[in-house]
Amino acid sequence: MRQFSCFPVLAAGITFVSHVHGLVSNSSINSQTRIAYAGSTGMTVSWNTFSKIDRPTVLYGESPFALTNWATSDVSVTYNTSLTYNNHVKITGLKPDTWYYYLPTSLMKNDTSAGPYKFKTSKPAGDFDPYSIAVVVDMGTMGPEGLYTSAGKGVSPNNILAPGENNTIQSLTAAVHDFEFLWHPGDLAYADYWLKEEIQGFEPNTTIEDGYKVYESILNEFYDEMTPITTSKPWMVGPGNHEANCDNGGTGGYTASICMPGQTNFTGFINHFRMPSDESGGVGNFWYSFDYGMTHFVQYDTETDLGHGLIAPDSPEGGSEDSGPFAVADAQAKWIAADLAKVDRSKTPWVVVAGHRPWYSSGSICTACQEAFESVFIQNNVDLVLSGHFHVYERNAPIKNGTIDPNELNNPSSPWYITNGAAGHYDGLDSFTYPLQPYHRYGLSTDDGIYGWSKLTFHNCTHLTHEFINSANGSVLDTATLYRDHECGRRLWPKGESN
Incomplete structure (x- = not known):
């Protein structure tokens, strides 16, 4: 897994991929984007696509207008009867208790109108705020x-x-x-x-x-x-x-x-x-x-x-x-x-x-x-x-x-x-x-x-x-x-x- 910073992104420059699996009959399936904590300074971003992705990538930053960082992985997995592939990217080195904006770069076609999503990293251990x-x-x-x-x-x-x-x-x-x-x-x-x-x-x-x-x-x-x-x-x-x-x-x-x-x-x-x-x-x-x-x-x-x-x-x-x-x-x-x-x-x-x-x-x-x-x-x-x-x-x-x-x-x-x-x-x-x-x-x-x-x-x-x-x-x-x-x-x- 690699992470890079200072990667300028324009909305028009993002490529979205949507190859329909042969078994799919429900065109309304979305990318099912989801997140999970990876420690107080990390977050795993997961989403689904109809085809395997060689390098799943997530763009992120502290401003929705400057997704200037990116993280990648090689995890794009499926199983015999699944209609989609599950893509997982772990972002590390984030600030705790901080808002970040993010966007997977291979969302399904019907998700492309979504702007960047956002998440807040975990409060660190020892933070006693309610x-x-x-x-x-x-x-x-x-x-x-x-x-x-x-x-x-x-x-x-x-x-x-x-x-x-x-x-x-x-x-x-x-x-x-x-x-x-x-x-x-x-x-x-x-x-x-x-x-x-x-x-x-x-x-x-x-x-x-x-x-x-x-x-x-x-x-x-x-x-x-x-x-x-x-x-x-x-x-x-x-x-x-x-x-x-x-x-x-x-x-x-x-x-x-x-x-x-x-x-x-x-x-x-x-x-x-x-x-x-x-x-x-x-x-x-x-x-x-x-x-x-x-x-x-x-x-x-x-x-x-x-x-x-x-x-x-x-x-x-x-x-x-x-x-x-x-x-x-x-x-x-x-x-x-x-x-x-x-x-x-x-x-x-x-x-x-x-x-x-x-x-x-x-x-x-x-x-x-x-x-x-x-x-x-x-x-x-x-x-x-x-x-x-x-x-x-x-x-x-x-x-x-x-x-x-x-x-x-x-x-x-x-x-x-x-x-x-x-x-x-x-x-x-x-x-x-x-x-x-x-x-x-x-x-x-x-x-x-x-x-x-x-x-x-x-x-x-x-x-x-x-x-x-x-x-x-x-x-x-x-x-x-x-x-x-x-x-x-x-x-x-x-x-x-x-x-």
């Missing part, structure tokens, strides 16, 4: 190929959108200036629901041989829909079970016979994203960490590589997709322990972790995940554990080894657990298992028919607020503030404020 982030899990394609105002047979009427109701992608787009980045720990697009949608009469019929075209159509529609967010806000992703599958979606019995090469073993997920594992010693898009201001964030993998011979129930690693492992035995467990042990709490007093599957919920749980991760989170004083997979919103109390922390949110010594799998996808939300668990504090399920996302606000080094944002209208339906005595700043908020 900020907010957005978190979604289990968010699929919206509109006629996904979550919509109608659905197929068997889908609860509570789980479809009302006419004119905003979906979660629209809600995030409307609030894009209210958060610094979007964290998405698993289950993106739900393209593997293509067969379920057709069996239930929602999507037009196709043949098994052409199923990959429908799969790729749903996948590309989702990435297109995300572009208004992902061109300006880093999209930090993690693995979920739907990244490994080609038709999952509750159809049962079909997987082994119809999975096409390229749609199993996280292939699309591996090709489409580049997370900061190089900067943190992690592995690919599966486990990594990064600092942002006063917080150390850790993305971990509940789908594969649990270590100690553990396999999550119904996980891709243990299922018919034959997915993973992606490292030697116990590599993830050792990495998490080492990563958390070296956190400098004087600079990043908050430690927030996220993995796809929960082990504390009033429904679907992953006991193997609990065995793999809970003890190391407790030992290293993790503040908050985020998850999804169970398609509800459930805010729980802080918990340690199954026991509710007596302090609740007022300086607990246990991690706080929140599951929010209510972002929305084709067949929507799940039901709680009753009676609710004793650690349950607030929840929304299919009975409520409400989709939403999480907003985390780090006020200072001792107070962190979680809000559930109703996607339909942007209202806050649940809010709670965690107080932790990190001994590093003024206490500006009342201890343990919660609503």
